[in-house]
Amino acid sequence: MAEEEQSLITDEHRALIGQKTDPVQVTITEEHATRMRDVLEDSDPRWADGTGVAAPYAIASFGGRPSRNMPFILPNGLLTQQEWRFTRPFRIGEELTAVSSVVDIRERLGGRYGHSVLVTSSVDYYDADGKHVAAALSTLTQFDPKRATKEGGQ
Amino acid sequence: MTQRYFEDVNVDDEVDPVEKMPTADLAIDFFGRNNPMNPAFADAEHGKRLGVGGVLVPGMLKIAWMVQYVNDWAGPESQLGSIRVAYRRPDVADRPLVLSGRVVDKRDEEGKKLVELEVVTLAEGEPSVRGNVQVELPSRS
Numbered sequence: 001m002a003e004e005e006q007s008l009i010t011d012e013h014r015a016l017i018g019q020k021t022d023p024v025q026v027t028i029t030e031e032h033a034t035r036m037r038d039v040l041e042d043s044d045p046r047w048a049d050g051t052g053v054a055a056p057y058a059i060a061s062f063g064g065r066p067s068r069n070m071p072f073i074l075p076n077g078l079l080t081q082q083e084w085r086f087t088r089p090f091r092i093g094e095e096l097t098a099v100s101s102v103v104d105i106r107e108r109l110g111g112r113y114g115h116s117v118l119v120t121s122s123v124d125y126y127d128a129d130g131k132h133v134a135a136a137l138s139t140l141t142q143f144d145p146k147r148a149t150k151e152g153g154q
Numbered sequence: 155m156t157q158r159y160f161e162d163v164n165v166d167d168e169v170d171p172v173e174k175m176p177t178a179d180l181a182i183d184f185f186g187r188n189n190p191m192n193p194a195f196a197d198a199e200h201g202k203r204l205g206v207g208g209v210l211v212p213g214m215l216k217i218a219w220m221v222q223y224v225n226d227w228a229g230p231e232s233q234l235g236s237i238r239v240a241y242r243r244p245d246v247a248d249r250p251l252v253l254s255g256r257v258v259d260k261r262d263e264e265g266k267k268l269v270e271l272e273v274v275t276l277a278e279g280e281p282s283v284r285g286n287v288q289v290e291l292p293s294r295s
Contacts, residue, residue: 032186039184042222044155045230056225056234057218060184076204079213083238084221112205145205 008117009105013071016102021069023097026125028054030092032061046089054090059125059134062098070102073117074142080118081139087132096125096133103137113143157229160260160267160291169227169255169271174219176211178247184215201246209247216245216283220273223253224287228269231292235268239285245277252276258286267291 033054037047040057047055100123107117120139127133178196185191194200194210201210217239225234245251252275259270269291275283 035186036184036218039180040218040222042225044222044225055221057214057221060214060218061186078204078241078244080241081239082213082217082241083236084217085236086234089233145203 005109005115007107008073008115009107013073013105016069016071017105018101018103019069020099020101023099025095026062026098027095028058028061028090028092033058033090033092036061052092054092056084056086056090056134058090059084059086059136069100070119070121070140071105072142073119074144076145077140077142078113079138080141081120081137083135083137085135085137087134090133094127096127099124099126108141113141114147116141116143118142155226155230157231158227158291159294160269161294163257163260163269163291165257165260167257169223169257169273171252171254172223174251174253174275176215176245176247176249176251178209181209181212181215181247184218185212204244206244207246211245211247211251213239213241213283216241216251216275217285219251219253220275220283220285220287223255223273224271224289227255227271228289228291233290235288235290237285237287239283241283243277243280243282245275245282249277251282255287267293 036058037055042055047053102121104120109115118139118141122137124135125133181195194204195212198208201208221237254276255271255273257269258272261268267290269289271287273285273287274281
């Protein structure tokens with residue numbers, strides 16, 4: 001007889017939804033911007049040397065990671081959804097203010113990861129004038145690899 | 155790199171496919187050798203513990219390639235608005251990925267000439283990442 005699955009999400013976890021973290025200062029450095037561009041062999045003139053502009057994917061140097069207040073309910077996690085939005089291009093060396101929050105926490109029974117928890121978090125980036133520059137939204141699927149195997153995951 | 159104009163784009167236009175080879179070295183260099191990152195991006199044993207079967211290709215490397223792919227297609231006067239992706243299954247390093255894309259919508263929104271593309275990465279012919287990218291193109295007029 002199958003055991004009834006207990007929810008892994010507590011009231012404490014739910015209370016995190018919508019709470020914004022304290023602002024953090026972040027900067028896309030020339031080293032990060034140049035390295036990422038060169039690794040991708042990206043010859044786009046908009047972010048060539050001397051332009052002072054970073055390619056949009058330079059957001060990965062700080063922005064794709066989950067929110068700092070994201071709860072870790074299960075031991076492993078894989079990024080399963082991601083969104084980047086850009087209001088304007090990044091300037092190399094510009095200090096931005098990052099504010100992150102947990103957007104949603106839900107769980108899923110069955111499938112590749114067995115009983116998993118999906119945590120969606122967002123980070124918004126603002127310039128010195130308080131104007132929006134970019135945002136990153138990501139969903140981390142948290143799972144226990146032992147349960148994923150036992151429950152027939154791939 | 156050539157410029158694409160809003161008037162020249164039609165729904166169902168296809169973007170020429172591009173092949174990428176994700177290696178562990180490339181992933182490490184993308185994030186920076188001295189920067190923290192998921193050990194599964196460099197170590198096959200960590201990847202196996204995640205159920206991946208080898209060195210895991212970082213999602214952020216794949217989304218960065220998708221951004222580059224659309225920017226290359228759109229041209230230097232375009233403006234990327236957003237990219238939204240679903241990582242449908244993990245990719246393992248040293249297996250080629252083919253990026254492929256198609257225009258799914260074009261519209262004028264308060265004077266902005268917006269084009270939306272569906273972009274996928276294909277591993278052995280099967281989609282591993284599906285994405286939607288919105289880009290603003292210049293007008294000829």
